[in-house]
Amino acid sequence: MQPDFTTHIQTILADIEAAGLTKRERQITGPQGGRIALAGGRQLVNLCANNYLGLADHPEIIEAASDALQRYGFGMASVRFICGTLDLHRELEQAVARYLGKDDAILFAACFDANGGLFETLLDAEDAIISDSLNHASIIDGVRLSKAKRYRFVTSDMDDLETQLKQAVSDGVRFKLIVTDGVFSMDGHIANLPEICALAERYGAMVAVDDCHATGHLGPQGRGTPALTGVGNRVDIVTGTLGKTLGGAMGGFIAASQPIIDLLRQRARPYLFSNALAPSVAAGSLKAIAIAEAADDRREKLMRHTRKFRAGLIDAGFELLAGETPIIPVMLGEAKLAQDLAAELDKRGLYVAGFFFPVVPKGKARIRTQMSAALEDADIDFAIGAFTEAGKQLGII
Structure with a gap:
């Protein structure tokens, strides 16, 4: 490595430490x-x-994962469309879709990848994304990958959201997608989904919700913020994770209408170019959904x-x-x-x-x-x- 570059990196790290911003991991x-x-x-x-x-060490989830490990092996060593799709993967996708009231779902290595593949696949330069200012980093990065026009509204400010929607209409965009966290992970507050959905209907927009900090524990049967706030299927797309409430391992998903999921299978780059979820993770997550629904x-x-x-x-x-x-x-x-x-x-x-x-x-x-x-x-x-x-x-x- 070039000495000047090493010195440059060391200076950045020293500045981080001096500002008291160093993040340290504890084992x-x-x-x-x-x-x-x-x-x-x-x-x-x-x-x-x-x-x-509290499902991360649940004995039934551990048993399901262990059984899958014995039956299917350690990993798939393949992406889904080559030879990486198990019956377990489809069973899990269908379970997620049923749980969240959608036609189908698609699995990713993490919800960061799900959000990273969503916008680029569905929208292009003729379209618009209207994003809450406090949305998760994965949404921000996913929006950056898309060629769609970008609008941002002050978090949970419905007047500002309407202003941005009006601007998108004035700009002559083709399709509009409002995207928000369901629960904002650093603040803990819940998005105003009823008002967001009402504005979406008024201005002909779709709605996407990242429900990572809600699926499994908020709303009836843990079905998340759309169920909690009574908007149900008025939310078009739900992204989420298997790495929090639903067993705590890893993996993300998108649940939506069948055409959206079908297109994501054909075009979403994080899906096409990432290994399939390990069989033990898929089996454990299936059990976690069953437990969470009745919990x-x-x-x-x-x-x-x-x-x-x-x-x-x-x-x-x-x-x-x-x-x-x-x-x-x-x-x-x-x-x-x-x-x-x-x-x-x-x-x-x-x-x-x-x-x-x-x-x-x-x-x-x-x-x-x-x-x-x-x-x-x-x-x-x-x-x-x-x-x-x-x-x-x-x-x-």
């Missing part, structure tokens, strides 16, 4: 759960996984934890973003303070992570806590106590 030594093990044998209460229903008890427990933890931190004096989902951001402002609080909580036996630029805007650093049905009531009490002690020590409260 856990056991399964994902309400409590996790770290090297050296420490056990910590876990408040930062996307394991909303009203886990959803009730999850929301009970959400209400209790939110109330406890507000009573202690922390600044929280308003919301009703299991994502509860504790706002701290500066990256260093977020990291300092995370370190103090670690000492007290609580596993959390600080979020700061570029994951969130500068000056909006936070600890994003996430509730899970894998936690017990005693864990929530413990977490509130740990936050209160650490917050007082650092002068936050």
